[in-house]
Amino acid sequence: MREPKPAVAITHGARKRFGQHFLTDPSILGRIADAVGIVAGATVVEIGPGRGALTAPLVSRVGPSGRLIAVEVDRDLAASLRTHYAERPEVTIHGGDVLDTDIGALAGGPYLLAGNIPYNITTPILFRALERPRAERMVFLVQREVAERLAAAPASETYGALSANVQAVATIEILFKVSAGAFVPPPQVDSAVIRVTPRTDPDIEAHEEAAFRTMVQGLFSFRRKQMVRGVRDVCAVNGQGAVELLDRAGIRHTDRPEVLGPADFARLLRAWMR
Structure with missing residues (x-):
């Protein structure tokens, strides 16, 4: 053509x-x-x-x-x-x-x-x-x-x-x-x-999108750190609070942001917002 x-x-x-x-x-x-x-x-x-x-x-x-x-x-x-x-x-x-x-x-x-x-x-x-x-x-x-x-x-x-x-x-x-x-x-x-x-099956709902974006951006500022460190800062919790959030989300404390998929971050967001 x-x-x-x-x-x-x-x-x-x-x-x-x-x-x-x-x-x-x-x-x-x-x-x-x-x-x-x-x-x-x-x-x-x-x-x-x-x-x-x-x-x-x-x-x-x-x-x-x-x-x-x-x-x-x-x-x-x-x-x-x-x-x-x-x-x-x-x-x-x-x-x-x-x-x-x-x-x-x-x-x-x-x-x-x-x-x-x-x-x-x-x-x-x-x-x-x-x-x-x-x-x-x-x-x-x-x-x-x-x-x-x-x-x-x-x-x-x-x-x-x-x-x-x-x-x-x-x-x-x-x-x-x-x-x-x-x-x-x-x-x-x-x-x-x-x-x-x-996607017809997005990991996040419309009302979660802004918070998800902010959380993910914040966690990747600790890209090479274990998740406990980033969650403490981004979610404004102490070390024990970070551990509890990660446990509720089914994420290992020693994981780093760079190995987590969007669905993992979505679970973490919901654990935090609950």
Whole structure:
């Protein structure tokens, strides 16, 4: 399938303050759009369309019966995209920062999510994307190192707070790698395309998510310490209180945060909150 051209001319320079690196390889853009799994009538929200390189293949797959809503913080690019898609009623260009945007409300119903995520704000965008109501499926282009951290298993070198927090509510697949040369300007690191699928059986409930994230982040500040040490500090209990919490959660006192899975942390949270 021959992919349509970007909406905005290549002469629009990347702006460093927005962390802009424009993906230009049409075959990679097509693979990303395919990975979203768009069906007729679907609503797709795109984060950071930039020049519209990914927007174009997304629009071609959405078709006239669906909707494409693109959220762009760069006012000049947003204006250019609006002009380009002025006669396409299925396309909406929303000007603004995605971190200040209620994505679910913007979609107004079930939706899919896609985007080439700025490296400098990848983590906050991921957590914004995982707020409820969540997309049915998300496909993002991110820094390769971040992709590996997101997908990392407990006890691996790259597993950490980000891994546990995201895996508690979603499954992560690394679909393929993308070299720096596929971008203008090229970033200093390689990238990867990931698919994030919200779990039907998350380890935590909606009302637990904020406390879970705070607890896990705090415990990983004691990554190499035994759990008793971290629990004492994070849960504000004495040594005996930490032992009792770990016992109730079924976690060994000598374990370290880096070997625990999201379900372990969820049990600890509930033992603490009980």
